[in-house]
Amino acid sequence: MKPSRTDRFGIVAVLAYAGPIALASLLACGSNNPAEPQGAATTAMAVAPTALRWQSFQGVDLPVAQEGPGRIDSVVATGFDRGPAGAALAAIHSTVRMSIATDSQWPLVGQRMLATGRGRDRWATARAQISITAPIATGAPKVLGYTITRYVLDAADVEIYSIHPDDSVIRNSTRVIWQDDDWRLLVPEDPMASSVTAVDLPPAEMVALAQR
Known part of the structure; x- marks a missing residue:
C-alpha cells in the first residue's frame, strides 16, 4: 500500500489516523467529556517539551523529549509524563504509529498504545482488512507542533499539525486518556x-516542535 499525501497521517483512516482522508474519520475526539482545565495545568498547556530530539519510525520523524516516551520497545512507545507535554507527545506517537505500523507491527501498537474500548476494536477490525508492508519512502509529512485545547489529569484533547511536501498543512484532532499508568489514544466509536x-496555516498559539 502506497499512501497519498493526505493519507500519510491518516493511513488507516477508518482505522484511525490511517487510510485515505475520506477514511480518516475514525480518529476524532472521543465521546468522553472531561472537566475544564484548572489552575497551573492551563498555563502548562503551552509549555514545549524539553530536550527535544527526533527519531524515525517507518519513514516519519517523531519527537522524543524528557516528557516522553521514556521507553521505545520495537514499535511501541510508552512512558509519557502525565503533564500536558507528555500527553501531546503520546498523542503524536500513538496516532502516527497506529497509522503506519506494518502488518506485523500494528497489533502491538493497538494493545499497548490505544485505550481499550469499542473504538479500538473497530479500528483493529478495519486495520486487518488492509496491508502496509513498508515504510514511507518519499514524501513523508513532518510534524510541526500541537495545541492542547483541554487538559485534566486523566484526559487531554490535542490537535496535531503536520506539513506535507506540497506545503499543505493538516490538523488532526485527537484525545488521549490516562489508562494503565500511561497516556493512551482514545479511538472514537463513531467511524464517521x-x-x-x-x-x-498552523495557529499562532501552536507549540512548535523545533525541526532537525
Whole structure:
C-alpha cells in the first residue's frame, strides 16, 4: 500500500489516523467529556517539551523529549509524563504509529498504545482488512507542533499539525486518556467522526516542535 499525501497521517483512516482522508474519520475526539482545565495545568498547556530530539519510525520523524516516551520497545512507545507535554507527545506517537505500523507491527501498537474500548476494536477490525508492508519512502509529512485545547489529569484533547511536501498543512484532532499508568489514544466509536482537516496555516498559539 502506497499512501497519498493526505493519507500519510491518516493511513488507516477508518482505522484511525490511517487510510485515505475520506477514511480518516475514525480518529476524532472521543465521546468522553472531561472537566475544564484548572489552575497551573492551563498555563502548562503551552509549555514545549524539553530536550527535544527526533527519531524515525517507518519513514516519519517523531519527537522524543524528557516528557516522553521514556521507553521505545520495537514499535511501541510508552512512558509519557502525565503533564500536558507528555500527553501531546503520546498523542503524536500513538496516532502516527497506529497509522503506519506494518502488518506485523500494528497489533502491538493497538494493545499497548490505544485505550481499550469499542473504538479500538473497530479500528483493529478495519486495520486487518488492509496491508502496509513498508515504510514511507518519499514524501513523508513532518510534524510541526500541537495545541492542547483541554487538559485534566486523566484526559487531554490535542490537535496535531503536520506539513506535507506540497506545503499543505493538516490538523488532526485527537484525545488521549490516562489508562494503565500511561497516556493512551482514545479511538472514537463513531467511524464517521472526522478528525483530519486541511488548514491554511498552523495557529499562532501552536507549540512548535523545533525541526532537525
